[in-house]
Amino acid sequence: MRRITTWMLSTVSALVLLFSYHTSTGSGVGSSAVAVADPTVNGSTEDGPGSSTGSATPTPEPTTPDPTSGAEGTYTGDAVQTRYGPVQVEITVSGGKITESVVTQVPWNDHHDQQINSYAVPILNEEAVRTQSADIDMVSGATFTSDGYVRSLQSAIDQANL
Amino acid sequence: MSTLEIPVRRRPEPEPPALARRAWVEHLMGTAVSVHVRTPDPDRPDIGAAVARVFAHLRRADAVFSTWRADSDLLRLQHGETDEVHAWLGDVTLLCLEAEERTDGLFSAWRSRRHGRAVFDPTGLVKGWALAGAAAHLDVLPDIAYALGAGGDVVVGAGSGLTGDEPTWRIGVEDPARAGHVVDVVPVRRGAVATSGSSARGGHVVDPRTRCAVVRPGSATVIGPDLTWADVWATAAWVDPGRAARLLAERDPGYRLLGH
Numbered sequence: 001m002r003r004i005t006t007w008m009l010s011t012v013s014a015l016v017l018l019f020s021y022h023t024s025t026g027s028g029v030g031s032s033a034v035a036v037a038d039p040t041v042n043g044s045t046e047d048g049p050g051s052s053t054g055s056a057t058p059t060p061e062p063t064t065p066d067p068t069s070g071a072e073g074t075y076t077g078d079a080v081q082t083r084y085g086p087v088q089v090e091i092t093v094s095g096g097k098i099t100e101s102v103v104t105q106v107p108w109n110d111h112h113d114q115q116i117n118s119y120a121v122p123i124l125n126e127e128a129v130r131t132q133s134a135d136i137d138m139v140s141g142a143t144f145t146s147d148g149y150v151r152s153l154q155s156a157i158d159q160a161n162l
Numbered sequence: 163m164s165t166l167e168i169p170v171r172r173r174p175e176p177e178p179p180a181l182a183r184r185a186w187v188e189h190l191m192g193t194a195v196s197v198h199v200r201t202p203d204p205d206r207p208d209i210g211a212a213v214a215r216v217f218a219h220l221r222r223a224d225a226v227f228s229t230w231r232a233d234s235d236l237l238r239l240q241h242g243e244t245d246e247v248h249a250w251l252g253d254v255t256l257l258c259l260e261a262e263e264r265t266d267g268l269f270s271a272w273r274s275r276r277h278g279r280a281v282f283d284p285t286g287l288v289k290g291w292a293l294a295g296a297a298a299h300l301d302v303l304p305d306i307a308y309a310l311g312a313g314g315d316v317v318v319g320a321g322s323g324l325t326g327d328e329p330t331w332r333i334g335v336e337d338p339a340r341a342g343h344v345v346d347v348v349p350v351r352r353g354a355v356a357t358s359g360s361s362a363r364g365g366h367v368v369d370p371r372t373r374c375a376v377v378r379p380g381s382a383t384v385i386g387p388d389l390t391w392a393d394v395w396a397t398a399a400w401v402d403p404g405r406a407a408r409l410l411a412e413r414d415p416g417y418r419l420l421g422h
Contacts, residue, residue: 136344141314141336142359142381149194153342154311158196161185
Protein backbone atom coordinates (compact mmCIF):
# COMPACT_ATOMS: atom_id res chain seq x y z
CA MET A 1 0.00 0.00 0.00
CA ARG A 2 1.30 3.32 -0.94
CA ARG A 3 0.39 6.49 0.70
CA ILE A 4 1.43 9.99 0.10
CA THR A 5 2.09 10.77 3.64
CA THR A 6 3.13 14.25 3.58
CA TRP A 7 3.07 17.54 1.92
CA MET A 8 5.13 20.38 3.01
CA LEU A 9 5.25 23.80 1.52
CA SER A 10 8.58 25.26 2.35
CA THR A 11 9.61 28.77 1.51
CA VAL A 12 7.08 31.16 0.21
CA SER A 13 7.53 30.07 -3.34
CA ALA A 14 5.88 26.72 -2.92
CA LEU A 15 8.72 24.31 -2.68
CA VAL A 16 7.06 21.01 -2.08
CA LEU A 17 8.75 18.23 -0.25
CA LEU A 18 7.06 15.00 -0.96
CA PHE A 19 7.54 11.95 1.14
CA SER A 20 6.27 8.65 0.01
CA TYR A 21 6.13 5.74 2.28
CA HIS A 22 5.29 2.08 1.96
CA THR A 23 3.72 0.56 4.99
CA SER A 24 4.39 -2.97 6.03
CA THR A 25 0.74 -3.87 5.67
CA GLY A 26 0.13 -7.06 3.74
CA SER A 27 3.56 -8.06 2.64
CA GLY A 28 5.10 -7.55 6.00
CA VAL A 29 8.05 -6.06 4.24
CA GLY A 30 8.98 -2.72 5.52
CA SER A 31 10.52 -0.32 3.15
CA SER A 32 10.66 3.37 2.85
CA ALA A 33 11.58 5.98 0.41
CA VAL A 34 12.04 9.65 0.67
CA ALA A 35 11.47 11.85 -2.28
CA VAL A 36 11.97 15.50 -2.61
CA ALA A 37 10.40 17.06 -5.60
CA ASP A 38 10.12 20.58 -6.83
CA PRO A 39 6.71 20.91 -8.44
CA THR A 40 7.77 23.80 -10.59
CA VAL A 41 10.34 21.59 -12.20
CA ASN A 42 8.72 18.22 -12.25
CA GLY A 43 5.14 19.39 -12.62
CA SER A 44 3.43 16.21 -11.48
CA THR A 45 3.51 15.98 -7.76
CA GLU A 46 0.06 14.45 -7.44
CA ASP A 47 1.40 11.10 -8.46
CA GLY A 48 4.34 11.61 -6.20
CA PRO A 49 5.42 8.05 -5.54
CA GLY A 50 5.88 7.51 -9.24
CA SER A 51 7.87 10.62 -9.73
CA SER A 52 10.28 10.16 -6.89
CA THR A 53 13.59 11.74 -7.57
CA GLY A 54 15.49 10.96 -4.42
CA SER A 55 15.62 7.71 -2.55
CA ALA A 56 16.60 6.58 0.86
CA THR A 57 18.90 3.83 1.86
CA PRO A 58 18.57 0.93 3.56
CA THR A 59 17.53 -1.99 1.44
CA PRO A 60 14.39 -3.57 2.79
CA GLU A 61 14.91 -7.00 4.27
CA PRO A 62 12.15 -9.55 3.89
CA THR A 63 10.72 -10.46 7.25
CA THR A 64 7.93 -12.55 8.57
CA PRO A 65 4.53 -10.93 8.29
CA ASP A 66 4.61 -9.17 11.60
CA PRO A 67 3.10 -5.71 11.58
CA THR A 68 5.34 -4.54 14.39
CA SER A 69 8.47 -5.38 12.53
CA GLY A 70 9.51 -3.55 9.42
CA ALA A 71 12.20 -1.12 8.67
CA GLU A 72 12.82 0.34 12.08
CA GLY A 73 15.19 3.20 12.39
CA THR A 74 16.11 6.51 10.93
CA TYR A 75 16.48 7.08 7.23
CA THR A 76 18.12 9.96 5.53
CA GLY A 77 17.17 10.79 2.00
CA ASP A 78 19.61 12.09 -0.57
CA ALA A 79 20.22 15.78 -0.53
CA VAL A 80 18.39 17.15 -3.52
CA GLN A 81 19.32 20.35 -5.24
CA THR A 82 16.38 22.61 -5.74
CA ARG A 83 16.31 26.07 -7.18
CA TYR A 84 16.26 27.33 -3.61
CA GLY A 85 19.22 25.30 -2.46
CA PRO A 86 19.84 21.82 -1.10
CA VAL A 87 17.04 20.04 0.75
CA GLN A 88 17.42 16.85 2.72
CA VAL A 89 14.86 14.87 4.67
CA GLU A 90 15.21 12.38 7.48
CA ILE A 91 12.44 10.09 8.64
CA THR A 92 12.19 7.86 11.67
CA VAL A 93 10.23 4.66 11.34
CA SER A 94 9.01 2.77 14.35
CA GLY A 95 6.42 0.00 14.60
CA GLY A 96 5.72 0.23 10.89
CA LYS A 97 4.87 3.92 11.05
CA ILE A 98 6.67 7.11 10.33
CA THR A 99 6.99 8.66 13.73
CA GLU A 100 8.97 11.65 12.69
CA SER A 101 10.06 13.40 9.56
CA VAL A 102 12.55 16.17 9.70
CA VAL A 103 14.08 18.36 7.08
CA THR A 104 17.72 18.20 8.05
CA GLN A 105 18.97 20.52 5.40
CA VAL A 106 17.12 23.56 4.22
CA PRO A 107 18.17 26.46 2.07
CA TRP A 108 19.86 29.14 4.12
CA ASN A 109 20.35 31.67 1.42
CA ASP A 110 20.47 34.87 3.31
CA HIS A 111 19.96 36.60 6.56
CA HIS A 112 16.19 36.44 6.27
CA ASP A 113 16.19 32.67 5.95
CA GLN A 114 18.27 32.39 9.06
CA GLN A 115 16.05 34.83 10.87
CA ILE A 116 12.91 32.88 10.21
CA ASN A 117 14.49 29.52 10.79
CA SER A 118 15.67 30.67 14.16
CA TYR A 119 12.15 31.61 15.10
CA ALA A 120 10.17 28.78 13.70
CA VAL A 121 11.25 25.92 11.56
CA PRO A 122 8.29 24.19 9.98
CA ILE A 123 9.97 20.88 9.67
CA LEU A 124 7.47 18.27 10.71
CA ASN A 125 4.73 17.06 8.50
CA GLU A 126 3.80 13.43 8.56
CA GLU A 127 0.67 11.43 8.34
CA ALA A 128 1.39 10.09 11.78
CA VAL A 129 0.53 13.44 13.30
CA ARG A 130 -3.04 13.15 12.16
CA THR A 131 -3.60 10.44 14.68
CA GLN A 132 -1.19 11.73 17.27
CA SER A 133 -2.90 14.91 18.33
CA ALA A 134 -1.89 14.10 21.90
CA ASP A 135 1.56 15.34 20.95
CA ILE A 136 0.27 18.77 19.99
CA ASP A 137 0.68 21.64 22.44
CA MET A 138 -1.58 24.21 20.80
CA VAL A 139 -3.75 24.38 17.71
CA SER A 140 -3.72 26.90 14.91
CA GLY A 141 -6.78 26.92 12.70
CA ALA A 142 -9.40 29.14 11.20
CA THR A 143 -11.09 31.18 13.88
CA PHE A 144 -13.45 29.25 16.06
CA THR A 145 -16.14 30.79 18.20
CA SER A 146 -16.59 30.35 21.90
CA ASP A 147 -19.21 27.70 21.15
CA GLY A 148 -17.02 25.92 18.65
CA TYR A 149 -14.25 25.74 21.22
CA VAL A 150 -16.11 23.15 23.26
CA ARG A 151 -15.66 20.57 20.51
CA SER A 152 -12.23 21.72 19.46
CA LEU A 153 -8.90 19.99 19.65
CA GLN A 154 -7.61 22.98 21.59
CA SER A 155 -10.22 22.33 24.25
CA ALA A 156 -9.04 18.74 24.64
CA ILE A 157 -5.44 19.90 25.04
CA ASP A 158 -6.45 22.55 27.56
CA GLN A 159 -8.43 20.03 29.60
CA ALA A 160 -5.38 17.84 29.91
CA ASN A 161 -3.39 20.69 31.45
CA LEU A 162 -5.84 22.71 33.52
CA MET B 163 47.37 23.33 68.34
CA SER B 164 45.47 21.13 66.07
CA THR B 165 43.46 21.74 63.05
CA LEU B 166 39.96 20.66 63.30
CA GLU B 167 38.85 19.01 60.20
CA ILE B 168 35.38 19.78 59.26
CA PRO B 169 33.87 17.21 56.97
CA VAL B 170 32.54 18.91 53.93
CA ARG B 171 29.78 17.17 52.11
CA ARG B 172 29.83 18.15 48.52
CA ARG B 173 26.43 19.19 47.35
CA PRO B 174 25.31 17.40 44.26
CA GLU B 175 25.08 19.61 41.20
CA PRO B 176 21.51 20.81 40.97
CA GLU B 177 19.84 19.22 37.99
CA PRO B 178 17.88 21.53 35.72
CA PRO B 179 14.41 21.45 37.19
CA ALA B 180 11.76 19.59 35.25
CA LEU B 181 9.22 21.88 33.64
CA ALA B 182 5.68 21.37 34.84
CA ARG B 183 2.80 22.56 32.76
CA ARG B 184 -0.36 24.41 33.58
CA ALA B 185 -3.16 25.89 31.50
CA TRP B 186 -5.75 28.61 32.01
CA VAL B 187 -8.77 29.20 29.78
CA GLU B 188 -11.21 32.10 29.62
CA HIS B 189 -13.90 32.96 27.13
CA LEU B 190 -13.18 36.42 25.75
CA MET B 191 -13.61 38.30 22.48
CA GLY B 192 -16.21 35.78 21.35
CA THR B 193 -13.76 32.92 21.52
CA ALA B 194 -11.73 30.91 24.01
CA VAL B 195 -8.33 32.13 25.12
CA SER B 196 -5.87 29.51 26.35
CA VAL B 197 -2.67 30.26 28.25
CA HIS B 198 -0.22 27.42 28.76
CA VAL B 199 2.97 27.80 30.77
CA ARG B 200 5.90 25.50 31.33
CA THR B 201 7.95 26.26 34.38
CA PRO B 202 9.40 24.40 37.37
CA ASP B 203 6.61 25.68 39.64
CA PRO B 204 3.48 26.68 37.73
CA ASP B 205 1.67 27.62 40.93
CA ARG B 206 3.93 30.60 41.57
CA PRO B 207 1.76 33.58 42.51
CA ASP B 208 3.50 35.95 40.08
CA ILE B 209 2.53 33.65 37.21
CA GLY B 210 -1.10 33.62 38.26
CA ALA B 211 -1.03 37.42 38.48
CA ALA B 212 0.56 37.76 35.03
CA VAL B 213 -1.99 35.40 33.49
CA ALA B 214 -4.73 37.55 35.05
CA ARG B 215 -3.12 40.58 33.38
CA VAL B 216 -3.13 38.73 30.03
CA PHE B 217 -6.87 38.17 30.30
CA ALA B 218 -7.43 41.75 31.52
CA HIS B 219 -5.47 43.08 28.54
CA LEU B 220 -7.67 41.12 26.14
CA ARG B 221 -10.86 42.14 27.95
CA ARG B 222 -9.78 45.76 27.58
CA ALA B 223 -9.03 45.25 23.86
CA ASP B 224 -12.52 43.80 23.47
CA ALA B 225 -14.05 46.76 25.30
CA VAL B 226 -12.23 49.15 22.97
CA PHE B 227 -12.61 47.39 19.62
CA SER B 228 -15.70 45.21 19.83
CA THR B 229 -18.05 45.56 16.90
CA TRP B 230 -20.72 43.74 18.87
CA ARG B 231 -20.88 45.93 21.95
CA ALA B 232 -22.54 49.30 21.40
CA ASP B 233 -20.50 50.77 24.26
CA SER B 234 -17.10 49.94 22.72
CA ASP B 235 -14.83 52.91 22.01
CA LEU B 236 -14.87 52.02 18.33
CA LEU B 237 -18.64 52.04 17.95
CA ARG B 238 -19.19 55.09 20.15
CA LEU B 239 -16.69 56.98 18.01
CA GLN B 240 -18.29 55.79 14.80
CA HIS B 241 -21.73 56.72 16.07
CA GLY B 242 -20.52 60.18 16.97
CA GLU B 243 -21.19 59.67 20.66
CA THR B 244 -17.72 60.59 21.86
CA ASP B 245 -14.35 61.89 20.84
CA GLU B 246 -12.56 60.51 23.84
CA VAL B 247 -11.43 57.04 22.98
CA HIS B 248 -8.64 54.75 24.09
CA ALA B 249 -5.26 55.53 22.54
CA TRP B 250 -5.16 51.96 21.19
CA LEU B 251 -7.71 53.02 18.58
CA GLY B 252 -5.13 55.35 17.05
CA ASP B 253 -2.40 52.69 17.18
CA VAL B 254 -4.60 50.12 15.50
CA THR B 255 -5.80 52.54 12.83
CA LEU B 256 -2.21 53.22 11.84
CA LEU B 257 -1.42 49.50 11.83
CA CYS B 258 -4.43 48.86 9.59
CA LEU B 259 -3.21 51.47 7.13
CA GLU B 260 0.23 49.87 7.15
CA ALA B 261 -1.26 46.39 6.72
CA GLU B 262 -3.27 47.49 3.70
CA GLU B 263 -0.19 49.02 2.14
CA ARG B 264 2.11 46.09 2.91
CA THR B 265 -0.35 43.58 1.45
CA ASP B 266 -1.24 45.70 -1.58
CA GLY B 267 -4.83 45.79 -0.41
CA LEU B 268 -5.27 42.05 0.12
CA PHE B 269 -5.90 43.00 3.73
CA SER B 270 -8.19 45.93 4.34
CA ALA B 271 -9.92 47.14 7.48
CA TRP B 272 -12.12 49.48 5.47
CA ARG B 273 -15.15 47.79 4.09
CA SER B 274 -16.55 49.80 1.27
CA ARG B 275 -20.28 49.98 0.81
CA ARG B 276 -22.15 50.66 -2.35
CA HIS B 277 -23.93 53.58 -0.78
CA GLY B 278 -22.25 55.65 1.85
CA ARG B 279 -18.71 55.80 3.10
CA ALA B 280 -16.48 52.91 3.98
CA VAL B 281 -16.85 51.33 7.40
CA PHE B 282 -13.75 50.87 9.52
CA ASP B 283 -13.68 47.38 10.97
CA PRO B 284 -10.25 46.47 12.40
CA THR B 285 -11.43 43.08 13.72
CA GLY B 286 -9.15 41.20 11.32
CA LEU B 287 -6.09 42.81 12.84
CA VAL B 288 -7.12 43.35 16.43
CA LYS B 289 -7.09 39.78 17.64
CA GLY B 290 -3.51 39.07 16.61
CA TRP B 291 -2.37 42.48 17.78
CA ALA B 292 -4.11 42.16 21.14
CA LEU B 293 -2.70 38.68 21.73
CA ALA B 294 0.81 39.85 20.89
CA GLY B 295 0.38 42.71 23.36
CA ALA B 296 -1.09 40.46 26.03
CA ALA B 297 1.82 38.05 25.70
CA ALA B 298 4.17 40.84 26.77
CA HIS B 299 2.84 40.39 30.32
CA LEU B 300 4.41 36.92 30.31
CA ASP B 301 7.69 38.00 28.71
CA VAL B 302 8.85 39.62 31.94
CA LEU B 303 8.47 36.55 34.15
CA PRO B 304 11.58 34.59 35.09
CA ASP B 305 11.94 30.95 34.11
CA ILE B 306 8.76 30.38 32.18
CA ALA B 307 7.88 29.45 28.65
CA TYR B 308 4.38 30.12 27.43
CA ALA B 309 1.98 29.56 24.59
CA LEU B 310 -1.03 31.81 24.24
CA GLY B 311 -3.80 30.88 21.85
CA ALA B 312 -7.15 32.38 20.93
CA GLY B 313 -9.51 31.22 18.24
CA GLY B 314 -6.79 29.52 16.24
CA ASP B 315 -4.00 32.10 16.51
CA VAL B 316 -1.01 31.21 18.66
CA VAL B 317 1.92 33.16 20.11
CA VAL B 318 4.77 31.34 21.80
CA GLY B 319 7.52 32.84 23.93
CA ALA B 320 9.60 32.65 27.05
CA GLY B 321 10.39 34.94 29.93
CA SER B 322 13.83 35.78 31.20
CA GLY B 323 16.07 32.97 32.34
CA LEU B 324 15.27 30.43 29.68
CA THR B 325 17.05 32.20 26.85
CA GLY B 326 18.64 29.69 24.54
CA ASP B 327 17.01 26.91 26.48
CA GLU B 328 13.36 27.43 25.63
CA PRO B 329 11.25 24.32 25.28
CA THR B 330 9.70 23.69 21.89
CA TRP B 331 5.95 23.91 21.55
CA ARG B 332 4.37 21.75 18.88
CA ILE B 333 1.70 23.82 17.18
CA GLY B 334 -0.75 21.67 15.28
CA VAL B 335 -2.31 23.14 12.17
CA GLU B 336 -5.90 22.03 12.04
CA ASP B 337 -7.07 20.16 8.99
CA PRO B 338 -9.48 22.55 7.25
CA ALA B 339 -11.37 19.58 5.86
CA ARG B 340 -11.69 17.58 9.07
CA ALA B 341 -12.19 19.40 12.34
CA GLY B 342 -10.22 17.89 15.18
CA HIS B 343 -7.51 16.54 12.90
CA VAL B 344 -4.10 17.97 12.35
CA VAL B 345 -2.46 18.31 8.92
CA ASP B 346 0.81 19.77 10.01
CA VAL B 347 2.91 20.35 13.08
CA VAL B 348 5.07 23.41 13.48
CA PRO B 349 7.63 23.33 16.28
CA VAL B 350 8.11 26.81 17.69
CA ARG B 351 10.22 28.12 20.55
CA ARG B 352 9.52 31.81 20.05
CA GLY B 353 7.18 33.14 17.42
CA ALA B 354 3.65 33.14 16.16
CA VAL B 355 1.37 30.95 14.07
CA ALA B 356 -1.81 32.34 12.51
CA THR B 357 -4.30 30.57 10.28
CA SER B 358 -7.01 31.98 8.11
CA GLY B 359 -9.65 29.99 6.32
CA SER B 360 -13.30 29.24 6.15
CA SER B 361 -13.47 25.97 8.01
CA ALA B 362 -14.91 27.16 11.29
CA ARG B 363 -17.15 30.08 10.50
CA GLY B 364 -18.01 29.90 6.86
CA GLY B 365 -16.53 32.45 4.49
CA HIS B 366 -15.97 35.25 6.92
CA VAL B 367 -12.95 36.72 5.16
CA VAL B 368 -13.98 39.24 2.52
CA ASP B 369 -11.83 39.88 -0.51
CA PRO B 370 -11.46 43.69 -0.39
CA ARG B 371 -11.12 43.81 -4.18
CA THR B 372 -14.43 42.13 -4.95
CA ARG B 373 -16.26 42.68 -1.64
CA CYS B 374 -17.18 39.00 -1.78
CA ALA B 375 -16.53 36.45 0.91
CA VAL B 376 -13.73 34.04 0.08
CA VAL B 377 -15.48 30.70 -0.18
CA ARG B 378 -13.42 27.64 -0.95
CA PRO B 379 -11.96 24.75 1.01
CA GLY B 380 -8.59 24.98 2.68
CA SER B 381 -6.73 27.39 4.87
CA ALA B 382 -3.58 29.49 4.92
CA THR B 383 -1.12 29.44 7.81
CA VAL B 384 1.65 31.94 8.37
CA ILE B 385 4.54 31.50 10.80
CA GLY B 386 6.76 34.35 11.92
CA PRO B 387 8.10 36.47 14.72
CA ASP B 388 5.07 38.67 15.46
CA LEU B 389 1.46 37.54 15.65
CA THR B 390 0.11 40.89 14.42
CA TRP B 391 1.76 40.43 11.04
CA ALA B 392 1.42 36.65 10.89
CA ASP B 393 -2.31 37.21 11.27
CA VAL B 394 -2.46 39.94 8.62
CA TRP B 395 -0.46 37.83 6.16
CA ALA B 396 -2.59 34.75 6.84
CA THR B 397 -5.66 36.77 5.94
CA ALA B 398 -3.96 38.13 2.81
CA ALA B 399 -2.83 34.64 1.84
CA TRP B 400 -6.33 33.31 2.25
CA VAL B 401 -7.65 36.01 -0.10
CA ASP B 402 -4.98 35.45 -2.77
CA PRO B 403 -2.37 32.78 -1.99
CA GLY B 404 -0.17 33.33 -5.03
CA ARG B 405 -0.04 37.08 -4.75
CA ALA B 406 0.46 37.01 -0.99
CA ALA B 407 3.32 34.53 -1.37
CA ARG B 408 5.08 36.85 -3.79
CA LEU B 409 4.53 39.90 -1.61
CA LEU B 410 5.64 38.03 1.49
CA ALA B 411 8.91 37.01 -0.13
CA GLU B 412 9.48 40.56 -1.23
CA ARG B 413 8.40 42.55 1.80
CA ASP B 414 8.30 40.34 4.87
CA PRO B 415 10.64 37.39 4.35
CA GLY B 416 10.71 36.77 8.08
CA TYR B 417 7.28 35.22 7.66
CA ARG B 418 6.59 31.87 6.08
CA LEU B 419 3.44 30.69 4.41
CA LEU B 420 2.01 27.17 4.59
CA GLY B 421 -1.07 26.35 2.56
CA HIS B 422 -3.47 23.48 3.23
